[in-house]
Amino acid sequence: xxxxxxxxxxxxxxxxxWYLCLDISAAAEREMPAARWLWYGGHVAAAAPVxxxxxxQFMAGIRGARPAVHRWLGRVYLGLSLVAGVMAVALGxxxxxxxxxxxxxxxxxxxxxxxxxxxLAARKRDWTAHRQFTIRSFAIATxxxxxxLLQAGEAVLFGWLDxxxxxxxxxxxxxxxxxxxxxxxxxxxxxxxxxxxxKR
Numbered sequence: 377x378x379x380x381x382x383x384x385x386x387x388x389x390x391x392x393x394w395y396l397c398l399d400i401s402a403a404a405e406r407e408m409p410a411a412r413w414l415w416y417g418g419h420v421a422a423a424a425p426v427x428x429x430x431x432x433q434f435m436a437g438i439r440g441a442r443p444a445v446h447r448w449l450g451r452v453y454l455g456l457s458l459v460a461g462v463m464a465v466a467l468g469x470x471x472x473x474x475x476x477x478x479x480x481x482x483x484x485x486x487x488x489x490x491x492x493x494x495x496l497a498a499r500k501r502d503w504t505a506h507r508q509f510t511i512r513s514f515a516i517a518t519x520x521x522x523x524x525l526l527q528a529g530e531a532v533l534f535g536w537l538d539x540x541x542x543x544x545x546x547x548x549x550x551x552x553x554x555x556x557x558x559x560x561x562x563x564x565x566x567x568x569x570x571x572x573x574x575k576r
Contacts, residue, residue, distance in 0.1 A: 422456045422460035423520055430517065433450060458492070465488075491509075493509040
């Protein structure tokens with residue numbers, strides 16, 4: 377494992393732990409029904425490990441040398457993503473803050489959909505589609521980390537918005553849309569742009 381990859385994995389591990397601690401701390405300060413605690417805790421517990429598993433899945437060395445490990449981790453990733461996605465949909469449908477329900481529900485549905493499509497593509501041995509949908513699934517998984525980053529910088533980024541509800545909604549939509557844009561830019565826009573500007 378090279379140094380850059382080791383640093384990236386360490387950073388993702390730190391981000392997962394940071395997210396987990398922040399969410400538990402924030403949730404402890406709020407009064408929530410027992411059922412909502414179940415959705416919330418299940419989502420956090422399932423989502424955080426995905427950040428650690430996904431980078432390992434993208435390592436060509438492990439895929440080639442230890443395919444059984446790749447397949448086993450892929451099943452774990454799929455299961456955790458499906459659980460976290462279902463919990464996110466349940467949370468979105470019961471959100472108290474108006475304006476954040478729809479992006480959270482869409483986040484959960486897209487996570488479920490991309491993860492399922494990645495699995496189906498692997499079953500059909502369509503490795504190109506499998507890789508593309510796994511990248512999209514991982515991009516969606518990073519949304520919850522981006523959400524907390526935006527929340528931490530809310531005073532600077534969204535201080536010009538007077539209504540707290542509008543700031544919450546803006547943060548929710550940006551945390552959903554920006555990772556999707558990044559994934560599509562990597563998968564299609566940037567390769568297409570390189571072809572357009574390539575010297576002939």
